[in-house]
Amino acid sequence: MYRLLVLLLLPLSMFAELKIAVTYPYIGALVKEIAKDNANTYVLAKGNWDPHFVVPRPSLIAKVRRAEGLIINGGELEIGWLPPLIRRASNSRIAKGTSGYLDLSVYIEFLEKPTRLDRADGDVHPQGNPHYHLDPNNILILANVIREFLISLDAENKTAYDKNFQTFKNMWSLKIKEWDEKMKDKKGMKVVQYHNNLAYFNKAYSLNNIGTIEPLPGIPPSSRHTLELINTMKTQKPSAILHDVYHSTKTAQFISSKTGVPIVIMPHDIESLDEIEDLVSLFDYLTSAIK
Ligand SMILES: [Zn+2]
Structure with missing residues (x-):
């Protein structure tokens, strides 16, 4: 009691x-x-x-x-x-x-x-x-x-x-330290993105973003901008088109077909892909995705 x-x-x-x-x-x-x-x-x-x-x-x-x-x-x-x-x-x-x-x-x-x-x-x-x-x-x-x-x-x-x-x-x-080690040989690698989700990731690992499929953040692709980007990519030869999980990859696929640059899906948060269950798996994935 x-x-x-x-x-x-x-x-x-x-x-x-x-x-x-x-x-x-x-x-x-x-x-x-x-x-x-x-x-x-x-x-x-x-x-x-x-x-x-x-x-x-x-x-x-x-x-x-x-x-x-x-x-x-x-x-x-x-x-x-x-x-x-x-x-x-x-x-x-x-x-x-x-x-x-x-x-x-x-x-x-x-x-x-x-x-x-x-x-x-x-x-x-x-x-x-x-x-x-x-x-x-x-x-x-x-x-x-x-x-x-x-x-x-x-x-x-x-x-x-x-x-x-x-x-x-x-x-x-x-x-x-582990991620730094994994990304060491990617320094200076040129990439393109759909939306600049990875500005801070790219800076952390010295990746060089040479353009986005969006003409401006939040503005859908236009044919003029897409053609300009294709020309830039043909000259600069980036290694990958980094793409978020929630925009259509249609324009990226078109650009990829014209340039031969592969699309790499980059999750931006936990649960954006089934296997991204926590913060560690998010960065494990991001630091493994770019070949
Ligand atoms: Zn944004």
Whole structure:
């Protein structure tokens, strides 16, 4: 009886797991690494969707409404779909500017920052390239930011978050060395992409992106741009056309048939292909895909 009474008097928060909504699977995986059983993670976008264009379905509103913390990629990657979800969820705990809101992009040095202010031409990267999580070195920065965020929401479990972060950091640092070794002989390799998803991956491993099938980020291929790209590729002879999983490969196949350059599918997030189950398998795959 006494025990029961003690249990009843303990604050509810001691038993409750944190409810964290995140926009993409890679963020969810990081939260799981650092929080383990101390958080329930709700991932809003599926890994095989175009991260720029997510349909804000009602089931996603419920996830945002329940959340005690919201972690986003930022850099305007979610600009087309997250703001209406947040508005309709009307959850003050995760409002922008509150302690429950974390924009990871704030902690990252962006590539392709705009050189002019007016980019009203449909470009979906108006602040620079937001696909920074595909540099494995950035993953460590994000893991640490998420550790601090979880501690700020749940200081009681600081020891666990610190310990889990350290375990992850040790494992990830070894993997970074392994991936560096695997990619060593790819330095300077020329590639083409559909969309510049791999800007940070390419920089990390010194791959040289010589063009994209999209004329501008988010703008579908045009015949004029495609023909120009084919000419560029005939002169520069890139090794591969790196392609995401969610755009049609029709134009890439046409370009490949004209140039002989093979298409290589490059997953951008966990679950974008069946075999990509976690962050390690994502980078294992990416660092093995280019031959
Ligand atoms: Zn993009």
